[in-house]
Amino acid sequence: MKLKKENILIVDDDINILELLQRHLQSWNYHTYKAISVKEAVTILRDTHIDLLITDLKMPEIGGFELIKFVSEHYPKLPKLVVTGYPSVQESLTAIKSGVVEYLTKPFTKDELRAAIDKSFTEKTKGESSEIHAERNGGMKDEIKKDNVYGEIIGKSEKINNIIQTIERVKDNKATIFVRGESGTGKELVARAIHYQGKFSRAPFIAVNCGGIPENLLESELFGYTKGAFTGADKERDGFFQAANGGTIFLDEIGNASTSVQSRLLRVLQEKEVVKVGAQKAEKIDVRIIAATNSDLKEMIKKGTFREDLFYRLTVVEIIVAPLRDRKEDISLLVDKFLFKYGIEYKDRFVKISPETLSVLLRYDWPGNIRELENVIQRAVIMCDKVIKIEHLPDSLKFNIEFPKDKLLPLKEIEKRYIQKVLNATDNNKTKAAEILGIDRKTIRQKLLE
Ligand SMILES: Nc1ncnc2c1ncn2[C@@H]1O[C@H](COP(=O)(O)OP(=O)(O)OP(=O)(O)O)[C@@H](O)[C@H]1O
Ligand SMILES: [Mg+2]
Structure with missing residues (x-):
């Protein structure tokens, strides 16, 4: 594939949007750089020649607004395209007098994106873009630096620290990783951290929920298919594996893979190649596989529904994400994070939590783990006035007798x-x-x- 000259930097805290934008941009042969935070964006801007910045506005820590200001100061010729869910921000942005800023309102179609990009490039002021390299960081670094945070993973327990140490060891190589843990413990978060903290972070991260795709489609979705491979296959298509080439594929709920998918996976792991459904020839592939499950694969092996050889190939490195009840030291940090998150989401509803309520949270067993904790806090932020009290908790916690x-x-x-x-x-x-x-x-x- 011939790459166009233009380098486009996309900034969004929503990984799904990043991946969607990247897919579209790559289909037009742009070279893309992805950043999930303003901090990361600033680093990329310093090290790379960028021709267009596409950014979201609402992001935790430092928002897109700040980034626009930063870019206008340090890279005045760099065109900016803001992708936002809020059309009203247009005015406030013009007020920054930051030169050309184009807008695209979410949700957008591929055609609208195309048009907005073209407009950004044509309206670009003449001259070289991003030639001025910033000497200072605008005081951002200290604001962003925080303790007990690794990527999106929050925690200070030994269990979380051990996980982070393992991630540090594996993030820059392509060893297959198996993530195990109860529902809602953060398995996907761990998978994303492995990818985004490592040196392949600019390559795609593709998450596939093997339990969410009908069994008869999973095979062709994963490996692609050739024209005529089955009814409806009117042209050759790549699968998720080809899309993830160079990066990471996250196979969630791997226990749901059929025996036929399992044997194809084994081949990918052994030979580092995939065969499209209906094809004879294999294609070489360079993908890191991260698999996850909350089902008991050993039990499935005993019953003959999961291949033992595949199991051992997948578990080169195993990461076990402990349930929340075994790392209660993390609860108050997570509560803070969710208070902040929903404070922003519900427009400046920054509330506190009473000490008695916190001790109820610490006492509870959290069968739904972090996801359950997040739901509890989200609900309480809505229900309370300024302080979350025990009465704002769901019954299952309120009546949790000590x-x-x-x-x-x-x-x-x-x-x-x-x-x-x-x-x-x-x-x-x-x-x-x-x-x-x-x-x-x-x-x-x-x-x-x-
Ligand atoms: N250590 C953590 N710090 C911050 N947020 C977390 C942490 N662990 C989990 N979360 C949040 O909890 C939610 C559940 O996490 P995730 O989806 O990764 O869990 P999972 O183990 O994949 O769950 P399931 O098995 O149900 O798919 C997500 O919203 C995630 O952002
Ligand atoms: Mg998950």
Whole structure:
């Protein structure tokens, strides 16, 4: 593929948008650079000749507004295209007097993007772009630097630190990695950190939910197909593997891959090549594979539904993401992050959390892990006025009884409380609770009435 001269830098904290933009831009042969934060964008601008900046406005830490100002100061000739969900920002941006700024409102079509890019380039003031290299960083560095944060991963527990150390070891090579953990623990976040912190971060990161694609389509989606491979295959098409070439493919819920997909995967891992559905010839491929699951693959191997040889090929490096209840030191950091996140999302609703509420959060078992914590905080930010109190928590947490440490209780009482605790943790799902407790649903009722 012949690359056009133009280098385009895309800045957005939403990785999906970054990937979408990159796909479109690459289809027009532009050379793309991606940044998920203003900090990263500034680094790229310093090291690379960029011909067009495409940026989002609303980003955590430092917003696109600041970036536009920075670029206008240091790279006055560089054209800027703002992609925003808020058409009203147009006026405020013009007010910066930052030269040419084009706008594109989300959601946009591929044609609208094309038109906006063309306009940005034509309106570009004559002369060389980005020739002035910035000498100073505009005071940004210190603002961005934060403790207990690695990419998007937040945490200070030993478990998180160990994960970060492993990521540091693997991020710059292409060893296959297997991420295991309960639902909502952050497996995808870990996969993204491996890619985006490493030296292949500018190459594509493609996330595939193997459980979300119908079984009969997964194979052709992953590996591509040739013309006539099946009814409806009217032309040859690349799959996710070809799209991820040079970068990372994240195979989420790998336990859902059919036996046929499994044997093709084995071939990719052994031979570093893929064969399109319907093709005879293999294509060489250079992709890092990160697989993840929350199902028990060992159990599946026993039942014969998952290939043992594939399992061992996939688990060259294994990262186990611990459930939140085993790293409660991270809870208050995560609460802060979510308070901030939803403070911004709900337009300056920055609220606090009372110490009693925090201790309820610390006591809870979090069966849905970080995702559940995030939902709880999101809901509480909406429900409360200025401070989150216990009353703003869902029932499962509100009534999470603490076992008294000093007072000794009769067994029946302990039993009752424990049953209640399991019920709370399962959102009152009696079938699930019965399964955990190892008794039937009727017995649960009886015991609670005793
Ligand atoms: N350490 C962390 N710091 C900040 N946010 C986190 C952390 N871990 C998880 N999250 C957030 O929690 C949510 C769930 O994380 P993620 O989707 O990575 O989990 P998962 O293990 O892939 O879950 P599932 O098995 O259900 O797919 C996401 O919104 C993610 O941003
Ligand atoms: Mg996931």
